[in-house]
Amino acid sequence: MSSDAPTLVDEIVARARIHAREVANGDGDYHLPVDLESLEWDVSSRARRRAGACRWNADREVATIVLARRAYERYDWPAFAAVVRHELVHAWEFQQFGESGHGKRFHERAAELDAPRHCQAFADPRYLLRCLESNCDWRARRHRASKPVKSPDRYRCGACGGSYEAEHVDSGRTWTTASGYGGAKAALGDEW
Incomplete structure (x- = not known):
């Protein structure tokens, strides 16, 4: 070539x-x-x-x-x-x-112009944020380990104001604190 x-x-x-x-x-x-x-x-x-x-x-x-x-x-x-x-x-x-x-x-x-306001997803997220309140179905997809992913205890649900957890999508591991994030990352090692 x-x-x-x-x-x-x-x-x-x-x-x-x-x-x-x-x-x-x-x-x-x-x-x-x-x-x-x-x-x-x-x-x-x-x-x-x-x-x-x-x-x-x-x-x-x-x-x-x-x-x-x-x-x-x-x-x-x-x-x-x-x-x-x-x-x-x-x-x-x-x-x-x-x-x-x-x-x-x-x-x-x-x-x-028949142009979308938002585009359909073309990549699976690495992380998922999910509200822990039983009457709330708020979720947010994240592709990078943003501050809310790393320290979910410092932030609140975007819909109801409740607490939420973060999940590493590939492994299914979840956490609600910064130390939980660090523990999940350490436990997964190269699979992170």
Whole structure:
């Protein structure tokens, strides 16, 4: 194989650029007047939670759309194209207003483009947070050992305010304190 052979990253960026051009030009079902000349592309091989992100460099007035390689590998093209459109809405908002979020303006434009407000999961979480109150079914997925995962006793349930436990999904081990987290991690060793 030659060193000039296209890579998976090249494929992702090429397909995303083609789709972005179709959207910007109104070729097909969608139209959003995003300035493609002020748009850059990148691919993350580390991302596990977000299928895409859009970063704004106000000094250069350039938006960079970062797409997750794992999401591209797991989604079918229509689902991944919807992620591209979602990020294009962010780019358009940055270009037009200097800011972007998931508010009313974003929601309206995303709906016009059949772009999801949130993307379907493409990776299994490493951790699960679960409320311990019997009348509450609050749960949260985590891909990294965040502070609430490491010290669940310092935080409260997002729905009812009760205590919760953290679970290492692969092993099923649970804990409710920082020392419990450390014990589970030590017990699992290389399987952590």
